[in-house]
Amino acid sequence: MAKILIVEDDRAINQLMMRNLSLVGYECCQIYSGGDVGAALSTQDFDLIILDVMLPEKSGFDLIEEFNKIPVIFVTAKGGLNDKLKGLSLGAQDYIVKPFEMLELIARVGVVLRRSGKDNEIFKAGDVEVNLKKRIVKKNNELLSLTPQEFNLLETLIYNKNVALSRDKLLELAWGYDYEGETKTVDVHIRRLRKKLGWKEYIQTVSKVGYRLEG
Amino acid sequence: MKLWQKIYIMTLLVVVLIINCGIFGIFYITYKGNLRMERERTRAEFTALCSNINADIRTLAFRNRAGSDEIANLIKNYESYYGRENVRLKAWLDNKLIYQNDYEKFERKTQENEVFDNRMHLNKITIERKNDVTNIWVCSRIGYDNLYLYYTRPLKEIDKTWDRLIVYFVTGSFILSVLIAIVLSVVLRRGLAPIGQLTQIVKDIADGDFSSRVSRFKFINGNFKGDEISVLAKSVNNMADKIEESIEKLKDENESRQNFIDNLTHELRTPLTSIYGFAEYLQKAKVNEDEKKEAFGYIMSEAKRIQDMTSILMNMMLIRNNTISIEKFDLSYVFMMIENTEKLMWQKKNVRVTFDEQAGEIYGNRVLTDMLLRNLIHNAINAVDGVCGAEINVKCFNKEKFTIILVKDNGCGIASEELKHIKEPFYRVDKDRSRKSGGAGLGLALCEQITSLHGGSLEFKSKKGIGTTAEVKLLRNIQ
Numbered sequence: 001m002a003k004i005l006i007v008e009d010d011r012a013i014n015q016l017m018m019r020n021l022s023l024v025g026y027e028c029c030q031i032y033s034g035g036d037v038g039a040a041l042s043t044q045d046f047d048l049i050i051l052d053v054m055l056p057e058k059s060g061f062d063l064i065e066e067f068n069k070i071p072v073i074f075v076t077a078k079g080g081l082n083d084k085l086k087g088l089s090l091g092a093q094d095y096i097v098k099p100f101e102m103l104e105l106i107a108r109v110g111v112v113l114r115r116s117g118k119d120n121e122i123f124k125a126g127d128v129e130v131n132l133k134k135r136i137v138k139k140n141n142e143l144l145s146l147t148p149q150e151f152n153l154l155e156t157l158i159y160n161k162n163v164a165l166s167r168d169k170l171l172e173l174a175w176g177y178d179y180e181g182e183t184k185t186v187d188v189h190i191r192r193l194r195k196k197l198g199w200k201e202y203i204q205t206v207s208k209v210g211y212r213l214e215g
Numbered sequence: 216m217k218l219w220q221k222i223y224i225m226t227l228l229v230v231v232l233i234i235n236c237g238i239f240g241i242f243y244i245t246y247k248g249n250l251r252m253e254r255e256r257t258r259a260e261f262t263a264l265c266s267n268i269n270a271d272i273r274t275l276a277f278r279n280r281a282g283s284d285e286i287a288n289l290i291k292n293y294e295s296y297y298g299r300e301n302v303r304l305k306a307w308l309d310n311k312l313i314y315q316n317d318y319e320k321f322e323r324k325t326q327e328n329e330v331f332d333n334r335m336h337l338n339k340i341t342i343e344r345k346n347d348v349t350n351i352w353v354c355s356r357i358g359y360d361n362l363y364l365y366y367t368r369p370l371k372e373i374d375k376t377w378d379r380l381i382v383y384f385v386t387g388s389f390i391l392s393v394l395i396a397i398v399l400s401v402v403l404r405r406g407l408a409p410i411g412q413l414t415q416i417v418k419d420i421a422d423g424d425f426s427s428r429v430s431r432f433k434f435i436n437g438n439f440k441g442d443e444i445s446v447l448a449k450s451v452n453n454m455a456d457k458i459e460e461s462i463e464k465l466k467d468e469n470e471s472r473q474n475f476i477d478n479l480t481h482e483l484r485t486p487l488t489s490i491y492g493f494a495e496y497l498q499k500a501k502v503n504e505d506e507k508k509e510a511f512g513y514i515m516s517e518a519k520r521i522q523d524m525t526s527i528l529m530n531m532m533l534i535r536n537n538t539i540s541i542e543k544f545d546l547s548y549v550f551m552m553i554e555n556t557e558k559l560m561w562q563k564k565n566v567r568v569t570f571d572e573q574a575g576e577i578y579g580n581r582v583l584t585d586m587l588l589r590n591l592i593h594n595a596i597n598a599v600d601g602v603c604g605a606e607i608n609v610k611c612f613n614k615e616k617f618t619i620i621l622v623k624d625n626g627c628g629i630a631s632e633e634l635k636h637i638k639e640p641f642y643r644v645d646k647d648r649s650r651k652s653g654g655a656g657l658g659l660a661l662c663e664q665i666t667s668l669h670g671g672s673l674e675f676k677s678k679k680g681i682g683t684t685a686e687v688k689l690l691r692n693i694q
Contacts, residue, residue: 010485010489012485012486012489012493012513012516012517013485013488013489013492015509015513016488016489016492016493016496016513019496019500019506020492020496020500023500054481077480077481077484077485077488078477078480078481079480098484098485098487098488099484099487099488099491099492100488100492101491101492101495102492102495102496102499162500162501163499163500164498164499164500165499206499209498209499212499212501214501
């Protein structure tokens, strides 16, 4: 399980990020001031740091030079191109501008963690085991055959587990931006996944929103 | 055409003209003088000649031998006597030419039988120039009624001198003109070069290089000290200073405005992110009752933050756009109004707020003063939060030109390096705590605006652990 350090002085936003990231299965540690980063780093190892730029005591741009190997994602209200370029040129992996959406945060964190090989490769629920790297699904240690599109949908659900995804969002994430299909397609594929994997209770239908994978 | 070239050509023309006229004038006067001398000499010579001839003729007549041949012979003798100086003589007796030089005969054949011209002015010395030769001649009647003597002499020396003078004049004036041309061009170029440099500097400034300056040494203290060019150079430097200054000021202003906007964006986006985020969380995640409560709590407190901030911003904007109206009011009345609305909160937080009034009625804007006092008390309340035996004292009195209001607390105090920044918009002393209490860091910026509208100031004195005093000065005779 990947461990994430959240450095953000605004309590509400810090709490919000912690909640969202915990939801999809990361372990989070919260820090509210730039001055406390050193202490946190000396006692624990982290796979990723989410860093606010405008921090009391030490700014994010100053802090980033202190951690050499841990990937950093900046979160800031400063959306100007210059600030983005500065953040990225200092070695940050990504740059999230407030206000951000939940799914954006989860997706960006996931991408950075997978790039450094720290994200979970295997997801288990019930008697099903999904290997995300090898793109294979086993049920009771027997290989299940899924179409590529079914696997894409499954992958999207796993990456955003415990988060309800609307049918439109699912189309966008699992099928791609340029897919011009009907939301019915999503229902058909969800039905097939539930049947093949036997995940009737894991893939929940959330009324008026969409679907949510629980695990 | 450049300025120095224009001046150069004009000056050169005038100078060369004057000098040439001068030289020519001097030469001409010399020439005239020489001629006058020749005239005098001729007069003397001719008078002597005439009297000699007259005497000789008388002698001849006395011997009765004064015939025309004798007279001609006599004249010929005189002529040969003066012949060395090319003097030629002619003589008429009874209107008949009796003597003429051979040379003359040869030269002027047509006058072989020349009859004396009665119209000729007698005794008048005439100088004539013909065919590049100057001659002097004179005619006179001698003794006898009908003997006329004609005397002529070429002025060879004068001609020669004149020719030489002309050569001198041409070469001399040419050399002089060239010299003047060269000297003038050097002087003008050097003299007007600073204008070129000044032009370049002004151009640089126009192109945006505001650090370009005219060198002080060369222009203001050096060669051009005191003249118009140094005055111009000084003015250009002054202009550049002023421009640079105002550009810097504009830049500073722009920067602080940019900072304000950056901060404002940050302050607005942060609570919005939380509100949106928690709402989204509630919609999409499977949440239990506790999480739900927490999320709603955050949404409400963050929305309150935006609300507070916008109301203060609105106030600041209103104050900025309006001139304030001044009225006479009692500060204790204002304090009473505040006490009425805030009393419950003070009691809840266990803070004692006292008011010490010595100023009486003051002039100012009542609503703004109310806002000011409320803000300062609010800050003091935050500072004493959690302090045992918390006490806030508001004191007002008159001192010299000002009404002074002191708001004193025995709270946690502010570190001196933070004290410098506390009036800046969006600055918070203790970020963490202020967030909890919902402040945006705009209160003191508003207070400062209010005091400066009253012609006063806002200062803070603080010691960590002992407390903070806010000192408000309001101008008393503000009308």
